[in-house]
Amino acid sequence: MxxxxxxxxxxxxxxxxxxxxxxxFALLFMQYRSAKRTQEHSQKTMKANLQLxxxxxxxxxxxxxxxxxxxILHGVRQQRIRDRNIPSIERAFTRLAxxxxxxxxxxxxxxxxxxxxETWKALKFVRPDPNDPNVQTYEGIxxxxxxxDEAVSQSLHRAWDxxxxxxxxxxxxxxxxxxxxxEKPTQYFFHTxxxxxxxxxxxxxxxxxxxxxxxxxxxxxxxxxxxxxxAKHQKRDKEVNGLVGKLDYTISINQNGVKSxxxxxxxxxxxxxxxSFEDSDKLFPNLTFGVSAPxxxxxxxxxxxxxxxxxxxxxxxxxxxxxxxxxxxxxQREMELAQVxxxxxANISHELKTPLTAIRAFGDLLNSxxxxxxxxxxxxxxxxxxxxxxxxxxxxxxxEMSRMERGxxxxxxxxxxxxxxxxxxxxxxxxxxxxxxxxxxxxxxLQPVITKFDEGAIRQAVINLLSNAVxxxxxxxxxxxxxxxxxxxxxxxxxxxxxGVGISKEDQRDIFLPFHRSKNNEIQAKGGTGLGLAIVKEIxxxxxxxxxxxxxxxxGATFRLSLPILEEIVNEEVEKDGTYFGYRGRAKxxxxxxx
Numbered sequence: 135m136x137x138x139x140x141x142x143x144x145x146x147x148x149x150x151x152x153x154x155x156x157x158x159f160a161l162l163f164m165q166y167r168s169a170k171r172t173q174e175h176s177q178k179t180m181k182a183n184l185q186l187x188x189x190x191x192x193x194x195x196x197x198x199x200x201x202x203x204x205x206i207l208h209g210v211r212q213q214r215i216r217d218r219n220i221p222s223i224e225r226a227f228t229r230l231a232x233x234x235x236x237x238x239x240x241x242x243x244x245x246x247x248x249x250x251x252e253t254w255k256a257l258k259f260v261r262p263d264p265n266d267p268n269v270q271t272y273e274g275i276x277x278x279x280x281x282x283d284e285a286v287s288q289s290l291h292r293a294w295d296x297x298x299x300x301x302x303x304x305x306x307x308x309x310x311x312x313x314x315x316x317e318k319p320t321q322y323f324f325h326t327x328x329x330x331x332x333x334x335x336x337x338x339x340x341x342x343x344x345x346x347x348x349x350x351x352x353x354x355x356x357x358x359x360x361x362x363x364x365a366k367h368q369k370r371d372k373e374v375n376g377l378v379g380k381l382d383y384t385i386s387i388n389q390n391g392v393k394s395x396x397x398x399x400x401x402x403x404x405x406x407x408x409x410s411f412e413d414s415d416k417l418f419p420n421l422t423f424g425v426s427a428p429x430x431x432x433x434x435x436x437x438x439x440x441x442x443x444x445x446x447x448x449x450x451x452x453x454x455x456x457x458x459x460x461x462x463x464x465x466q467r468e469m470e471l472a473q474v475x476x477x478x479x480a481n482i483s484h485e486l487k488t489p490l491t492a493i494r495a496f497g498d499l500l501n502s503x504x505x506x507x508x509x510x511x512x513x514x515x516x517x518x519x520x521x522x523x524x525x526x527x528x529x530x531x532x533x534e535m536s537r538m539e540r541g542x543x544x545x546x547x548x549x550x551x552x553x554x555x556x557x558x559x560x561x562x563x564x565x566x567x568x569x570x571x572x573x574x575x576x577x578x579x580l581q582p583v584i585t586k587f588d589e590g591a592i593r594q595a596v597i598n599l600l601s602n603a604v605x606x607x608x609x610x611x612x613x614x615x616x617x618x619x620x621x622x623x624x625x626x627x628x629x630x631x632x633x634g635v636g637i638s639k640e641d642q643r644d645i646f647l648p649f650h651r652s653k654n655n656e657i658q659a660k661g662g663t664g665l666g667l668a669i670v671k672e673i674x675x676x677x678x679x680x681x682x683x684x685x686x687x688x689x690g691a692t693f694r695l696s697l698p699i700l701e702e703i704v705n706e707e708v709e710k711d712g713t714y715f716g717y718r719g720r721a722k723x724x725x726x727x728x729x
Contacts, residue, residue, distance in 0.1 A: 151458045158454050188409045192423045202355035204306050207325035207345050215327040215343040227259040228277045238348045247340040256287035293322045309416045318389045351421045360397050384424035489521035545588040545676050552583040556619050559596040578619045583626045585699050595673045598666040599630040599693050607634030628695040637685040646671040
């Protein structure tokens with residue numbers, strides 16, 4: 135029930151905290167979704183960019199291959215094919231083979247007009263062997279031969295038939311033998327030869343033959359062309375320094391099911407994307423271009439945005455939750471403080487009312503003349519004085535706490551022996567009405583305890599400790615208060631020990647806070663303002679010391695007021711009248727007193 139009441143009191147704070155946390159998580163989720171969509175879009179853009187790079191390099195390779203093939207085939211006069219001048223063709227092929235070593239083989243194809251399939255005849259050029267004494271020569275230069283080869287003729291015919299669209303004009307065609315495509319496909323370049331044009335011809339020209347050569351991608355259009363092509367694109371990528379960063383290229387060839395790299399700029403990285411020539415190109419079907427981007431993650435803005443956004447979101451959530459926790463604690467603290475102040479007002483009203491009631495009652499008796507005997511008048515006067523002193527002490531405590539909280543309490547530190555001030559304070563307290571039923575047993579050091587202290591402040595601290603001990607030992611069987619003054623290491627310690635109700639561990643944490651009073655019913659019944667121990671703590675801090683407590687419920691309590699024993703005092707902020715706000719000294723233990 136108690137927890138439920140606490141929740142009820144804090145329900146609006148709980149609702150506000152829940153709404154804020156839900157809103158933060160919703161915002162973080164939306165940011166995450168937005169970042170993921172941005173990242174996906176960015177990755178698509180990256181992939182399109184890589185596709186563009188692949189397209190550019192493959193298209194440039196295709197243009198170079200076709201341009202070089204056209205240049206080679208246009209170097210042979212077509213009239214030789216029309217005339218079927220074999221010696222002239224052999225000499226032309228010999229010159230081409232010497233000039234273009236990147237060509238694998240040369241061929242010439244003959245057939246009759248409109249009877250291509252029936253009259254197809256293909257001849258293969260065989261390079262001359264300079265060591266053969268029977269080799270034919272022309273003007274002293276060895277010349278190769280064209281010979282019939284049935285397998286070659288069929289391969290060329292299959293490749294030519296695989297071309298779907300053949301225009302009736304002199305042009306370049308590319309094709310490969312479809313039977314060898316999964317092994318080592320033979321790439322052919324065909325250059326058609328048409329019959330001579332005649333004046334006033336009404337029908338289209340007919341194809342009567344072809345010049346053909348075959349090539350391999352690792353040699354054609356030149357042996358080092360692929361290396362130069364990749365180097366050129368890498369240099370351009372470096373100069374542009376595009377969004378995808380550094381690119382690595384791979385050009386591989388597949389022969390008989392075995393894939394091998396012709397070019398690879400980074401063997402440790404696999405291609406992200408790859409492509410070959412278009413099927414319609416009929417060009418090197420076993421050649422593959424690949425590209426990879428090792429730095430793509432580092433260069434991807436979306437990835438950085440996602441990481442930074444999520445990180446900042448998480449930081450914001452943590453900060454918000456931390457702020458809510460602090461707000462919650464601050465609210466709880468304010469509520470506790472408000473409760474403490476409320477309790478203080480109730481207690482102070484009671485504490486003020488009790489002596490005032492006694493003063494008024496006995497004052498009325500004296501004023502009415504009903505107390506006419508001298509001994510009665512002295513009795514009533516003593517009661518009024520006692521209650522007046524009690525009221526004065528209560529008001530002084532309130533004013534003292536107020537001065538301390540505002541930081542205007544001044545301490546006049548003078549060197550002296552603590553034994554004297556403690557002994558005198560005990561003697562004064564012994565004769566007070568509240569100590570009438572108690573035996574106060576002083577145990578003071580035999581040696582002088584010399585240090586600098588404010589005499590009035592130390593008296594007040596000891597009085598408050600003794601008064602506190604008496605108040606909470608009234609119902610105990612042992613009416614004894616022990617006061618010890620001793621030195622420990624570099625400290626002078628004043629101990630006040632009682633055998634009363636004791637203090638719980640929970641209350642010990644807050645017992646030195648202003649206005650704090652235990653929830654224990656027995657302690658609440660004693661009355662009080664909760665200022666006595668708070669004043670002792672401020673006095674201890676003002677002298678560079680501390681106040682601690684050791685206690686268990688029903689086993690009494692021991693309060694220890696520790697003050698430093700200084701070797702040398704260096705006063706600071708000295709006023710003209712010799713009053714100090716504080717001091718800083720060099721002691722055998724390090725400390726700095728609070729002001």
